[in-house]
Amino acid sequence: AYTEQLTRLTITKHEDTLLLYFNFWQQYRQELNLLQERELFDRFLRCAREWYPRVYRQLNVPWHVEGAPREIKYVAAFSAGGYFTILAQWLQDGCQESPREMTNLMTRMLFSFQTC
Secondary structure: HHHHHHHHOOOOOOOHHHHHHHHHHHHHHHHHHHHOOOOOOOHHHHEEEHHHHHHHHHOOOOOOOOOOOHHHHHHHHHHHHHHHHHHHHHOOOOOOOOHHHHHHHHHHHHHHHHOO
């Protein structure tokens, strides 16, 4: 369902994908909390790491790098790990921030990387 939503969008800003991401996963908050409680969230992350390179190639967005499969593998692993670790923390904190607030926070954080 998330992949379908993501591939249907015309994405011009990274914020669009972040907002979709947090809105989507907020719907499954109870299920994801259950995975965390049962210490199964790491399996979810492993699945995400397998899924992300496939989706990465399907998306036509301005910030994706062109590269060899090996490069894409590393970029996808970095992205999946970062996004899902942020998701895990947000869930552990009880999703106190709205999806919009999380999007703004992530956007500021990612922008700060560009200035290094």
